[in-house]
Amino acid sequence: xxxxxxxxxxxxxxxxxxxxxxxxxxxxxxxxxxxxxxxxxxxxxxxxxxxxxxxxxxxxxxxxxxxxxxxxxxxxxxxxxxxxxxxxxxxxxxxxxxxxxxxxxxxxxxxxxxxxxxxxxxxxxxxxxxxxxxxxxxxxxxxxxxxxxxxxxxxxxxxxxxxxxxxxxxxxxxxxxxxxxxxxxxxxxxxxxxxxxxxxxxxxxxxxxxxxxxxxxxxxxxxxxxxxxxxxxxxxxxxxxxxxxxxxxxxxxxxxx
Numbered sequence: 001x002x003x004x005x006x007x008x009x010x011x012x013x014x015x016x017x018x019x020x021x022x023x024x025x026x027x028x029x030x031x032x033x034x035x036x037x038x039x040x041x042x043x044x045x046x047x048x049x050x051x052x053x054x055x056x057x058x059x060x061x062x063x064x065x066x067x068x069x070x071x072x073x074x075x076x077x078x079x080x081x082x083x084x085x086x087x088x089x090x091x092x093x094x095x096x097x098x099x100x101x102x103x104x105x106x107x108x109x110x111x112x113x114x115x116x117x118x119x120x121x122x123x124x125x126x127x128x129x130x131x132x133x134x135x136x137x138x139x140x141x142x143x144x145x146x147x148x149x150x151x152x153x154x155x156x157x158x159x160x161x162x163x164x165x166x167x168x169x170x171x172x173x174x175x176x177x178x179x180x181x182x183x184x185x186x187x188x189x190x191x192x193x194x195x196x197x198x199x200x201x202x203x204x205x206x207x208x209x210x211x212x213x214x215x216x217x218x219x220x221x222x223x224x225x226x227x228x229x230x231x232x233x234x235x236x237x238x239x240x241x242x243x244x245x246x247x248x249x250x251x252x253x254x255x256x257x
Contacts, residue, residue, distance in 0.1 A: 002243035004228060005034040005250040006221040008094070008128065008155050008176055008203035011059070012037060012047040015207035015218055020051060023206075027221035028058070034247070034256055035221050036060045038094040038128055038155070041069035042080045049087060060256055062093040062128055064116055068101070070109045078115055085123060090254040092120040093128025094155055097141075100132045109134075110141055117145045120152075126253050127152035128176075135163065142170045153201050153253060156180070156209065161194045174249060176203040179211030179219065182230045192234050201253070202227055202246045 006027070011020045027035065037048055039062050052059040063084050065077045095116045097109050120127045129152060131138050142150070150171035157164075157175040167173040177200055181188045192200070202224050204210075210219035211226045228242045235242075250256060 001031050002225075002228075002240045003033040003247060004031050004202060004224045004243050005036070005247045005256075006032050006204050006206075006224050007036045007153065007201045007250050007254070008038055008178070009035050009206045009221050010037060010040075011035070011206070012044060012051045013207055016220075023220045023222070024055065024059070027224070030222045030225055031243070032221045032224045034058060034060065034250065036062065036090060036250075036254060036256070038062045038066075039064045040066040040094070041077055045084065049084070057257070060090045060254065061087065062091040063087070063089045064093045064095040064128070065112055066094055067096050067098040067109045067113070067130055070105050070112050072105070072108070074105070074108045074112045078112060081119070085119075089125065090256060091126045091128045091152065092116050092123070093152075094130045095127060096130035096155075097134035097138050098130060098132040099134045099137075106137070110137055113138075113141050114144060117141070117148055117150060121148040121150065129154050130156070132158075135159065139166070139170075146170070151253065155203065156205055157191070158188065159191075161191050164191065164195055164199075174199045174201050174253060176201045177227065177231060178203045178205050179209040179215070179223070179227060181227060181234075182211040183215070184212075189230075189234055192231055197231075197235060197237070197242065197245045198249060200231065200246055201249055202231075
């Protein structure tokens with residue numbers, strides 16, 4: 001059986017209340033052997049690490065402040081990260097910029113992102129980036145951080161192939177590809193055709209962005225093979241090659257075993 005890695009899943013989310021263990025079991029039965037949970041903020045961090053702690057070698061954890069959680073008290077949230085940096089974390093994430101719903105804390109988001117990129121560099125960890133409607137500002141922050149040794153992935157990638165190429169001037173970057181690639185007329189499909197397979201990571205962002213034919217239902221890592229199958233179709237390779245290559249990509253980037 002091909003073994004897969006889900007590089008972005010929120011099993012600690014309230015959508016999985018009372019069902020997280022069963023969902024993890026279903027995912028493992030579907031061949032998803034490794035799953036990485038991103039951090040959001042201090043309100044959910046205890047639940048994140050408690051769940052990952054129950055599944056050593058299966059669930060892995062990130063640490064970070066999600067851009068949608070950035071507000072006037074962002075510095076307190078950043079300071080709170082220090083208490084967790086001695087934990088077994090594989091990345092700083094999910095961090096980034098999101099102006100889709102509001103630009104009220106635009107400057108705070110940029111400052112929080114820069115501080116966390118510096119934290120990742122200091123800890124020698126990759127970053128997991130959430131980016132929505134803020135591409136120009138994201139690259140402006142990267143320009144300020146050119147002196148850092150950055151590497152990471154763009155979670156739920158929705159940009160162009162040209163933006164992917166531009167990213168490579170700022171370190172070693174991969175793209176997280178999830179359920180959106182299965183959507184009818186998804187522009188992401190053409191990007192996936194162009195991007196080398198060794199730069200692609202599989203993800204669900206569960207409980208969100210459920211792939212076809214389960215769109216509209218709660219997402220879970222069980223559906224990773226559906227995403228992998230669509231990528232295999234787009235690139236004209238076998239499902240096994242997608243599983244093997246994307247899992248090796250995840251192992252290298254996040255140092256998971």
